[in-house]
Amino acid sequence: MSLYYVQKLLYNLNRDARVRQRHADDFGDLLKEYDLSEEERRALVDGDIGLLYVMGVNGQILMHYAALLGYPWDDYIKSMREGLAKHGPVRHGLYLTTDGRGAV
Amino acid sequence: MPLVFAGVCSHAPGITGRAERADPELREDFYAAMRRLGGEIRAARPDALVIVAAEHFANFFMNNMPAYCMGMAERYEGPIEDPEWLGIAPRTYPGASALSRRLIERIMARIDLAYAEEWQFDHGIMVPLHFLLPEADLPVIPVNINCQGPPLTPLSRAYEFGRALREACDAVQERIAVVGTGGISHWPATPDSGKINEAWDRDFLDRWLANDHARLTAYTDAETWREAGQGGFEIRTFIAVAGAAEGAVGELYFYAPIPIFAVGCTVARLRI
Numbered sequence A: 001m002s003l004y005y006v007q008k009l010l011y012n013l014n015r016d017a018r019v020r021q022r023h024a025d026d027f028g029d030l031l032k033e034y035d036l037s038e039e040e041r042r043a044l045v046d047g048d049i050g051l052l053y054v055m056g057v058n059g060q061i062l063m064h065y066a067a068l069l070g071y072p073w074d075d076y077i078k079s080m081r082e083g084l085a086k087h088g089p090v091r092h093g094l095y096l097t098t099d100g101r102g103a104v
Numbered sequence B: 001m002p003l004v005f006a007g008v009c010s011h012a013p014g015i016t017g018r019a020e021r022a023d024p025e026l027r028e029d030f031y032a033a034m035r036r037l038g039g040e041i042r043a044a045r046p047d048a049l050v051i052v053a054a055e056h057f058a059n060f061f062m063n064n065m066p067a068y069c070m071g072m073a074e075r076y077e078g079p080i081e082d083p084e085w086l087g088i089a090p091r092t093y094p095g096a097s098a099l100s101r102r103l104i105e106r107i108m109a110r111i112d113l114a115y116a117e118e119w120q121f122d123h124g125i126m127v128p129l130h131f132l133l134p135e136a137d138l139p140v141i142p143v144n145i146n147c148q149g150p151p152l153t154p155l156s157r158a159y160e161f162g163r164a165l166r167e168a169c170d171a172v173q174e175r176i177a178v179v180g181t182g183g184i185s186h187w188p189a190t191p192d193s194g195k196i197n198e199a200w201d202r203d204f205l206d207r208w209l210a211n212d213h214a215r216l217t218a219y220t221d222a223e224t225w226r227e228a229g230q231g232g233f234e235i236r237t238f239i240a241v242a243g244a245a246e247g248a249v250g251e252l253y254f255y256a257p258i259p260i261f262a263v264g265c266t267v268a269r270l271r272i
């Protein structure tokens, strides 16, 4: 279970311009420093917001990763809904969906 | 000097980041209430503003998570988020490191407070300051209460932290204003973003405006999570301000759900 390290990577990305530069230059190389499962590595490389959401990445951290990847707001919300449809309910953490109905 | 001001407001990033998507009339009424709070802070002639916020993994992570942390830096920068995404340009706020240190020493007598000489502001502080201190011309002292990564501090301790903060503010020479930012009910950063439990919010505000310690601290986290979402854990910041203004009751300047802002937008103060 390396969800912690997925979140740590995204935390570092959100707060450190040098880590963002490495993300832009060679994400694969940056990922080597984190102890991740293959599914986690794939989700990060693919920028799969829906899967990362279902895995249980804290929503606040994920929201900023989606922004970094250039997701417009509505697409970011949509990606989480698609993740739920494809992969099932959120597996860990507090950022569950209730009625699934939001502002957009 | 005795604490000169105590208030609360919302801090959701959509307030500035998705401004143009809200009902213009509601948005402008809310912004006006935020600015009113800012004007009243200035009118209280504070030497510094202590802002009690609930951050979102900008500075603190689960590798070393303090329940309570106060800034002790000479200056603070923000936003940590993409400025365009947040709708707030980067800026620097002056700190008050020597004053911070005296406050921290005092508070430590009652609360095991962490301190930080580095701190990048996220939307939890930038959004309120955008309205409250548009000129960035008053020293700011940030406080974080962990409302994100459980285990979380109990509500009764958040109130107690507020009491300790009050005692510290009263003990120093400077005039200090306190503002709490957060919640109330919301489900941010989920597909439900925009869902707001208005009845729960209004009941919470009743308790807060009455500064009713027993009822403010009666919630369990399980109950809050169910009724008010994971965003509801941020009531800790409001409860801390109630503790800092114990004995004072409040006045609600604004409350309205604005779904695209993902929160019931709130502006209120306690009349100390």
Ligand SMILES: [Fe+2]
Residues within 6 Å of the ligand: B011, B012, B054, B056, B124, B182, B183, B234
């Ligand atoms: Fe928040």
